[in-house]
Amino acid sequence: MLPAYVPNSAAVILGGGTPIDGGRVHEDGRRLLGNGKTFRGLVLGILAGVLVGCVQLWVQTMDFPDVLPRQTFLTVVTLSAGALAGDLVKSYFKRRRGMDQGRPWPIADQYDLVAGALLLTFIAAPSWVLTYVTLPVLFWILVLTPLLHRAANMLGHSMGLKDVPW
Ligand code: CTP
Ligand code: MG
Numbered sequence: 001m002l003p004a005y006v007p008n009s010a011a012v013i014l015g016g017g018t019p020i021d022g023g024r025v026h027e028d029g030r031r032l033l034g035n036g037k038t039f040r041g042l043v044l045g046i047l048a049g050v051l052v053g054c055v056q057l058w059v060q061t062m063d064f065p066d067v068l069p070r071q072t073f074l075t076v077v078t079l080s081a082g083a084l085a086g087d088l089v090k091s092y093f094k095r096r097r098g099m100d101q102g103r104p105w106p107i108a109d110q111y112d113l114v115a116g117a118l119l120l121t122f123i124a125a126p127s128w129v130l131t132y133v134t135l136p137v138l139f140w141i142l143v144l145t146p147l148l149h150r151a152a153n154m155l156g157h158s159m160g161l162k163d164v165p166w
Contacts, residue, residue, distance in 0.1 A: 003053035003079040004117035008046035015041025034101040049080025069132035086116020
């Protein structure tokens, strides 16, 4: 899941600039996605996830325990891109619910990246997901993700990167 976890934090650090929705407004009068979803955050976030995934691919070429999932370049890309795609979809629905940018939306804020990463990876490489994302693995992903999410956001807040600690 590393290539899926990295893009969100990378987008916070490296993002900003032109919003993906170009300032466009939905027929409900609210922004399509909002100023928190930028091209730079999307592209550099995905690249950061892919970079970390490539380090995993390199580590795998060494003596590597067979019990650990083997990343492929395809899964590295889909885990990373899927994570931020899930984040975009989440923000779209957040705006449709009338929630302003940065407002917390429990569950959705934590699991958007998991849903996006696993869904895109399942579409691209179903056998990889069925082989490695077993029920116990999924259980631990669901337990650890909110904790990692919270820890990363508190760190980002204390470092002055995020306005709010969530
Ligand atoms: N970010 C970005 N581009 C993205 C995703 C994130 O530039 N595709 C940056 C933005 O600066 C954003 C910050 O990372 O404000 C935090 O991301 P996130 O919490 O996902 O966005 P919010 O600003 O909270 O907006 P939303 O309410 O839509 O989730
Ligand atoms: Mg947020």
